[in-house]
Amino acid sequence: MDQAISTIALPHAIASLxxxxxxxxxxxxxxxxxxxxxxxxxxxxxxxxxxxxYMFCATLYVVALLVCGAAGALPLPxxxxxxxxxxxxxxxxxxxxxxxxxxxxxxxxxxxxxRGRYLGLLAGIxxxxxxxxxxxxxxxxxxxxxxxxxxxxxxxxxAAITLIYFSLPEGGLNEVRPRVDWAGIATxxxxxxxxxxxxxxxxxxxxxxxxxxxxxxxxxxxxxxxxLLEMQAAEPLLVLSLFRDRRIAVASSSMFLTGACLPxxxxxxxxxxxGVLVASAARSAIVFTQYAMCLIxxxxxxxxxxxxxxxxxxxxxxxxxxxxxxxxxxxxxxGGTNQLEILRNVFLCGVGLGLxxxxxxxxxxxxxxxxxxxxxxxxxQFFMALGGTIxxxxxxxxxxxxYHLHVDGLIPPGRPAALAHAFDNPLRLVFDRxxxxxxFLKVPDGHALLMxxxxxxxxxLSSAVHFIxxxxxxxxxxxxxxxxxxxxxxxAR
Numbered sequence: 001m002d003q004a005i006s007t008i009a010l011p012h013a014i015a016s017l018x019x020x021x022x023x024x025x026x027x028x029x030x031x032x033x034x035x036x037x038x039x040x041x042x043x044x045x046x047x048x049x050x051x052x053x054y055m056f057c058a059t060l061y062v063v064a065l066l067v068c069g070a071a072g073a074l075p076l077p078x079x080x081x082x083x084x085x086x087x088x089x090x091x092x093x094x095x096x097x098x099x100x101x102x103x104x105x106x107x108x109x110x111x112x113x114x115r116g117r118y119l120g121l122l123a124g125i126x127x128x129x130x131x132x133x134x135x136x137x138x139x140x141x142x143x144x145x146x147x148x149x150x151x152x153x154x155x156x157x158x159a160a161i162t163l164i165y166f167s168l169p170e171g172g173l174n175e176v177r178p179r180v181d182w183a184g185i186a187t188x189x190x191x192x193x194x195x196x197x198x199x200x201x202x203x204x205x206x207x208x209x210x211x212x213x214x215x216x217x218x219x220x221x222x223x224x225x226x227x228l229l230e231m232q233a234a235e236p237l238l239v240l241s242l243f244r245d246r247r248i249a250v251a252s253s254s255m256f257l258t259g260a261c262l263p264x265x266x267x268x269x270x271x272x273x274x275g276v277l278v279a280s281a282a283r284s285a286i287v288f289t290q291y292a293m294c295l296i297x298x299x300x301x302x303x304x305x306x307x308x309x310x311x312x313x314x315x316x317x318x319x320x321x322x323x324x325x326x327x328x329x330x331x332x333x334x335g336g337t338n339q340l341e342i343l344r345n346v347f348l349c350g351v352g353l354g355l356x357x358x359x360x361x362x363x364x365x366x367x368x369x370x371x372x373x374x375x376x377x378x379x380x381q382f383f384m385a386l387g388g389t390i391x392x393x394x395x396x397x398x399x400x401x402x403y404h405l406h407v408d409g410l411i412p413p414g415r416p417a418a419l420a421h422a423f424d425n426p427l428r429l430v431f432d433r434x435x436x437x438x439x440f441l442k443v444p445d446g447h448a449l450l451m452x453x454x455x456x457x458x459x460x461l462s463s464a465v466h467f468i469x470x471x472x473x474x475x476x477x478x479x480x481x482x483x484x485x486x487x488x489x490x491x492a493r
Contacts, residue, residue, distance in 0.1 A: 002065060002091070002153050004133020004292075007266075008285065009141050009149035016146060017072050019081030024200065024396055027267070029089035031392055032196050035385035037096025039237040040185055042378020045101050047180065047235065050108070051170045055161060057097035062157035064091035069150035099381055103361065104374035109169075112366045113307060119361055120303020123354070127296030134285040183229050184237045190222035192389070199393035238382075239375050247367040248376060250486050251360040252383045254316070254479040258356055259387025260394075261327065261472040265291060265349060268395065268465050269330070275461045276335055291346045298354020306362055313486050316359045320480040322352030327473035331466045335458070356479065357384070363486075395471075399464045406460025410453055423453055 010026060013019075045053050067087035072080025102122065110118050140149045198215035230236040243249045269291065273284035302315055326349030333341070361380060368376030407423050422436060436454075440446035 001129045001133050001136075001156060002061070002150070003095075004130045005137030005140070005149050005153065006068075007270075007288070008134050008137035009146040012141050012146040013068075013071070013084060014081070017080040017084055019079075019084065022081055022085060024392075025085045026088040028196065028200060028389075028392060029085050030092035030095070031385065031389045032192060033089045033092030034096040034099070035382060035389045036188055036192055037093045038100045038382040038385055039188070039375075039378050041097035042100040042104060042374050042381075043181065043235065043237050045104055046374050049170050050101050050105055051164065051168050053097060054101045054105075054168065055164050057094045057101065058157060058161045058164060061091055061094035061098070062154060062161070064088070064094060065150050065153050065157065069147040096385070099385075100374070100378040103365070103377045103381060105168075107365050107373045107377060113310075115365055116303040116306030116358065116362045118303070119358060120300040123296050123299030123303070123358065127293060127299075130292035130296070131289055134289055138285060179235045181229075181233045181235050181237050184226060184233055187222050187226035187229055188237065191219055191226050192386075194222070195219040196389060196393055199390065199397065237375075238379050239372055242368060242372060242376050242379065245367050247486060248364050248380075250482050251363045251367075252380050254320075254482050255357065255360045255380050255384040256387040257475045257479045257482075258323075258353060258360070259384035260391030261323070261353070261475050262388050262391070265327075265330075265353075265472070267392070268399070268468050271461070272333065272465045276333075276458055276465070277337070278458075287342060287346065290343060291350045294347050294350025295354040298351040298356075299358045300354075301351075302355040302358040303362075306359065312359055312363050313483060315355050316363075316483045316486070317480065319352045319355030319357075319359060320476050320483060322348045323356060324352070324473045324476040324480060326350075326352055327469050327476060331469035331473060333466075335462070352476075356476075391472075395468045398467060398471075399461075402464035402467060403457070403460040406463065407453065407456050410456040412449070423457055 006026075014022075014026070019025075041053060041057065064087050067074070068084060068091065071084035071087060074083060076083060078086075103119070106115055106118050106122065136152070137149045140152055194215040198212045198219065201212050201215070227240070230238050230240055243252065266288070270284040270288050273279040273287055279287075298319065302319070305315060306312070326345050326347070329341075329345040330349065333345070361377070364380040365373055365377050411423065422439070436450060437447070440450040443449070
């Protein structure tokens with residue numbers, strides 16, 4: 001519910017906190033900390049038990065929601081936007097723990113033949129939240145405040161903590177004295193944080209800029225240190241020997257590629273709707289909800305089919321084929337694309353990605369040894385989150401590069417900086433567009449200049465989003481090829 005509601009409330013929160021300079025950071029910080037937290041909590045739950053860590057993560061999420069809603073009104077010596085970004089990062093840590101432990105619990109409680117069904121049902125619950133969240137978030141934001149869009153989830157979080165305490169069985173507890181891989185955690189952070197900072201900075205500076213180069217070198221060094229430490233650690237976060245199993249290696253690689261594609265739809269499809277098709281926020285929310293429902297349908301149907309047939313290869317081929325076709329059709333959309341064409345593309349892409357992600361998740365769990373199942377499942381989720389984090393940064397960079405190629409030359413020299421600044425970021429432009437006409441009427445030939453800039457921004461945004469969708473289709477096509485390397489005898493039953 002938080003992720004669904006925050007999608008709608010986020011632009012209003014950023015505008016209220018004067019945080020357009022950090023527009024992408026709430027999402028980036030959430031994605032980054034989630035990716036780091038997944039393998040950490042997967043391993044910690046093996047060492048210390050699932051229940052206590054699950055309660056900790058749920059409690060941490062509730063606290064983060066409280067801080068998100070109160071950002072800018074807290075008695076802290078920080079700007080409101082900094083408080084908000086930090087709180088989203090803390091929520092990301094809790095989110096990563098919840099994801100890792102949820103999938104581990106499915107493996108604890110159900111045999112291999114049943115896991116696909118229950119993972120599909122788990123996805124169905126997520127689908128209910130995605131279905132309700134945008135509408136609830138929009139209504140609360142319009143009629144109360146963006147702050148209450150975050151506060152509204154607090155009762156759900158408290159109910160979840162209570163239910164966990166009284167109902168969840170303990171599991172995954174290691175009877176041997178635990179040894180936490182602190183060096184692995186430190187080098188994992190040292191690898192991912194500089195990488196994310198470098199990728200998000202490329203769009204604002206030259207690729208060879210010394211700062212970016214230094215961040216990339218630091219990230220590469222820390223990645224090498226992380227891998228060396230994991231090969232020697234007594235309780236590694238990533239058990240590298242698991243990837244000798246071709247099923248786990250292929251499924252994890254496929255999840256990385258799939259994860260990189262998901263931001264291309266969740267973030268840039270609504271942007272295309274509002275920025276190119278000039279659709280209302282309500283209409284773009286409806287299209288996103290349709291995509292989410294198709295994604296969940298793919299999860300649920302895939303889970304049922306896997307439990308009944310065990311045909312991993314067939315379902316993975318079907319999922320990657322449908323998804324790559326849908327993404328390619330997304331890349332062909334224009335300002336004249338009608339609703340039926342959008343719905344067709346949403347259906348192909350959503351169902352395909354739903355089938356593919358569910359199949360890979362079950363494949364990893366069923367291929368891993370029982371005592372390493374949580375780590376294996378967490379590793380697969382980590383690769384998916386890592387792909388999403390890198391994809392979000394790279395696609396954001398490409399969006400700005402291509403967009404500015406179309407827009408920068410249309411701004412005549414000598415125009416007020418504030419007016420030019422309005423076209424710096426297409427995300428900001430979509431949100432600020434209703435106020436632009438009044439501002440441009442104050443300058444000579446303002447209306448003609450505004451129309452010219454809006455047309456150029458629409459063309460630039462369309463080209464950028466087309467590139468993102470086409471690149472995403474290529475990534476899923478690579479996943480299709482990887483499936484050829486799965487053993488033909490793979491069976492979930």
